[in-house]
Amino acid sequence: NAGVTQTPKFQVLKTGQSMTLQCAQDMNHEYMSWYRQDPGMGLRLIHYSVGAGITDQGEVPNGYNVSRSTTEDFPLRLLSAAPSQTSVYFCASRLGGDTQYFGPGTRLTVL
Amino acid sequence: AQSVSQHNHHVILSEAASLELGCNYSYGGTVNLFWYVQYPGQHLQLLLKYFSGDPLVKGIKGFEAEFIKSKFSFNLRKPSVQWSDTAEYFCAVNALSQSSGYALNFGKGTSLLVTP
Numbered sequence A: 001n002a003g004v005t006q007t008p009k010f011q012v013l014k015t016g017q018s019m020t021l022q023c024a025q026d027m028n029h030e031y032m033s034w035y036r037q038d039p040g041m042g043l044r045l046i047h048y049s050v051g052a053g054i055t056d057q058g059e060v061p062n063g064y065n066v067s068r069s070t071t072e073d074f075p076l077r078l079l080s081a082a083p084s085q086t087s088v089y090f091c092a093s094r095l096g097g098d099t100q101y102f103g104p105g106t107r108l109t110v111l
Numbered sequence B: 001a002q003s004v005s006q007h008n009h010h011v012i013l014s015e016a017a018s019l020e021l022g023c024n025y026s027y028g029g030t031v032n033l034f035w036y037v038q039y040p041g042q043h044l045q046l047l048l049k050y051f052s053g054d055p056l057v058k059g060i061k062g063f064e065a066e067f068i069k070s071k072f073s074f075n076l077r078k079p080s081v082q083w084s085d086t087a088e089y090f091c092a093v094n095a096l097s098q099s100s101g102y103a104l105n106f107g108k109g110t111s112l113l114v115t116p
Helices: none
Strands: A004-007 A010-013 A019-025 A031-038 A042-051 A054-057 A064-066 A076-078 A087-094 A106-110 B004-006 B010-014 B019-021 B023-025 B031-038 B045-050 B056-058 B064-068 B073-078 B087-095 B104-106 B110-115
Touching: A004 A087, A010 A019, A019 A031, A019 A087, A042 A064, A042 B104, B004 B087, B010 B019, B019 B110, B023 B031, B023 B087, B031 B064, B031 B073, B045 B056, B045 B064, B045 B073, B073 B087
Parallel strands: A010 A106, B010 B110
Antiparallel strands: A004 A019, A019 A076, A031 A042, A031 A087, A042 A054, A064 A076, A087 A106, B004 B023, B019 B073, B023 B073, B031 B045, B031 B087, B056 B064, B064 B073, B087 B104, B087 B110
């Protein structure tokens, strides 16, 4: 199993650009989520999904969009990047209430 | 809304000192509890978890945690830390209810620095 994979690992954007962060898992987990990690703020939940076709907002959803067309994939879209979105983004997946597995992260800088 | 509080944001210890990191949560229903560790430059990894049963759980690398239901606490302990334990530690709580979206909520983390 590859576990949870994320691409890209690093990205630099200009303000106003859009992009998609990719996330995939091969563990057949129904629950997937996106977090952003900022110094002193811990991990904050952006969006999550409890299964294909079902998504919901987390704590900090503004400026981000998600979709879940398959069990494996859960891309995160930045609609119009802003400097405040400079962060490290982690995708995660789990089965029910069990252990959550994290991807390696994407370090995003918005200039 | 449920929340997870970690008492210490930064902890500095000498090698061989004992460690205790506090974690409290605010949710009255059934929960699963976790401690994750993030070594410098890496992603989060599971340290230990509690679902039910013995409230004292043992994890990897000599870590343990005790669930005290009456205090809504899940404190992490290690009798003797090593330099390689330098990392950020996150407490997480999974509220097992549909109304909460089964969300996994994290504390803000505790940065541990172990000096030689």
